[in-house]
Amino acid sequence: MENLSFDGVIIGSGPGGSGAALALAARGAKVALIESALIGGECLHWGCIPSKIYLHSAHLYQSILKSGDACGVVTGGVTFDFAKLVERRKKLIPMLHRGLENSLKTAGVQIIMGKGRLVGPNSVKVTMADGSEQMIETKNIILATGSNARVPEGVKIGGRILTNREIFTLEQQPKSILITGGGTVGCEMASFFSNIGTSVILVEMGERLLGREDGEISAEFLKLVTRGDVKVHLKTSVVSMEDTGSGVKVVMEHEGGVREEVIVEYALAAAGRTLNTDVCDYEICGVKVENGKIVTNGFMQTSAANIYAIGDLAGKAMLAYTAEREGEIAADHILGASAGETLHEMNYRVFPSVIFTLPEIASVGLTEEAARAAGKNIIVKKAPFAANSKALAMGERDGFAKVIVESGTGIILGVHIIGPDATTMIDKATLALDLNITASQMFTSIVGHPVTSETLKAALRMALADMSKA
Numbered sequence: 001m002e003n004l005s006f007d008g009v010i011i012g013s014g015p016g017g018s019g020a021a022l023a024l025a026a027r028g029a030k031v032a033l034i035e036s037a038l039i040g041g042e043c044l045h046w047g048c049i050p051s052k053i054y055l056h057s058a059h060l061y062q063s064i065l066k067s068g069d070a071c072g073v074v075t076g077g078v079t080f081d082f083a084k085l086v087e088r089r090k091k092l093i094p095m096l097h098r099g100l101e102n103s104l105k106t107a108g109v110q111i112i113m114g115k116g117r118l119v120g121p122n123s124v125k126v127t128m129a130d131g132s133e134q135m136i137e138t139k140n141i142i143l144a145t146g147s148n149a150r151v152p153e154g155v156k157i158g159g160r161i162l163t164n165r166e167i168f169t170l171e172q173q174p175k176s177i178l179i180t181g182g183g184t185v186g187c188e189m190a191s192f193f194s195n196i197g198t199s200v201i202l203v204e205m206g207e208r209l210l211g212r213e214d215g216e217i218s219a220e221f222l223k224l225v226t227r228g229d230v231k232v233h234l235k236t237s238v239v240s241m242e243d244t245g246s247g248v249k250v251v252m253e254h255e256g257g258v259r260e261e262v263i264v265e266y267a268l269a270a271a272g273r274t275l276n277t278d279v280c281d282y283e284i285c286g287v288k289v290e291n292g293k294i295v296t297n298g299f300m301q302t303s304a305a306n307i308y309a310i311g312d313l314a315g316k317a318m319l320a321y322t323a324e325r326e327g328e329i330a331a332d333h334i335l336g337a338s339a340g341e342t343l344h345e346m347n348y349r350v351f352p353s354v355i356f357t358l359p360e361i362a363s364v365g366l367t368e369e370a371a372r373a374a375g376k377n378i379i380v381k382k383a384p385f386a387a388n389s390k391a392l393a394m395g396e397r398d399g400f401a402k403v404i405v406e407s408g409t410g411i412i413l414g415v416h417i418i419g420p421d422a423t424t425m426i427d428k429a430t431l432a433l434d435l436n437i438t439a440s441q442m443f444t445s446i447v448g449h450p451v452t453s454e455t456l457k458a459a460l461r462m463a464l465a466d467m468s469k470a
Helices: 015-026 041-046 048-068 082-107 184-195 215-225 320-335 368-373 389-394 422-434 439-444 454-469
Strands: 004-011 031-035 110-113 115-120 123-127 133-143 147-149 176-180 199-203 230-233 237-243 248-253 259-264 266-269 273-275 307-309 353-355 361-365 378-384 400-406 412-418
Touching: 004 015, 004 115, 004 320, 015 031, 015 041, 015 082, 015 320, 031 133, 041 048, 041 082, 048 082, 048 184, 082 110, 115 133, 133 320, 176 184, 176 259, 184 199, 184 215, 184 353, 199 259, 215 230, 215 361, 215 368, 215 400, 215 412, 248 266, 307 320, 353 422, 361 422, 368 378, 368 400, 368 412, 378 454, 389 454, 400 454, 412 422, 412 454, 422 439, 422 454, 439 454
Parallel strands: 004 031, 004 133, 031 110, 133 307, 176 199, 176 266, 199 230
Antiparallel strands: 115 123, 123 133, 147 273, 237 248, 248 259, 353 361, 361 412, 378 400, 400 412
């Protein structure tokens, strides 16, 4: 088979790979996108999108249960139909998949289905499903192969023991489920299942859930999630899981070495990710690897000048939207700055965290703990959603918005929100931190009324009041 030749080849079609392909093609480059499974990758098919479809249904269900009658929505009894939710996911995901695939083809991106592997700094070998091979020559390569769920040692996935992929193959709602890992995936799935009536056990090895978030946010979420049918075990590890055919026998070890055995209908392994690094012989390609992660500079360029790594594979921030931005930055660096523009490096100091638990959680910048550890002189203020007119109209009283402001300069160092619309509200805060805007400047920016983001403005008002007394 005759070798193909391209200006750029991307291996992996998740948000990072697809974004990079579109960015390259938009400026006239000849681009190939190699994918071994499904265009859209983990995010579209087994992660971000299906989980948000499920969480939206759970939120809608709970909203009607909690405040539907008070709001004049009389239903005569509300039940949750898991089968209909599954049917909805099966319709929406293929529709989004087709839309992305059409966008790539329309842009001129050549999609090649198969497993891509670098065999040299400018050569990629693609193994097709039928075993045939295609050699591709390219000027530049972007590695975007992502990650898979990390499986606890000694645990065999299959049957009733699931990862984030298999969880979306369930056709019936579980009566009970044990989830290992109190990070984003574990907490989102605990929120979903508990809010539709499934009994949940959430196991976390660390001292708290959502360990990367601000301590007060983590504590508030723990308080709220355990109001429902969720039992949280902190400082606890999973010793073993056994699929008995009718359920899963799980042995946990609590702090101090005390062991406990529980039986649940299903178990979900959601404790971290394993990088898909088997994409090249790094020595042959001249790519430096440290601690299992590919080393990149601010332009996502590896030690081999024409090879870039983005997304989970780069190991900087394992988030779909950071991968997308990294792909755009890599594409711009490959093609050079457009007239009148400058090349931007990836800025990891200011990127938001968005978690679609119930209620939502979002943050950007320093946590209170990190700011104090850095020796910052700070003002910290919180405003509750219980005092926000829009939140009350929505029947949402839980949570708060928290601001961390440098007392001398008034610069906003961090914003942390748990409550309604948190994942949308954080955008304004992200821009403020990116531009080093002060609390005063952000406060004087007019917001609508009534809107949930007035809670953030209320926290800023309190911070400014403290600054005026200093």
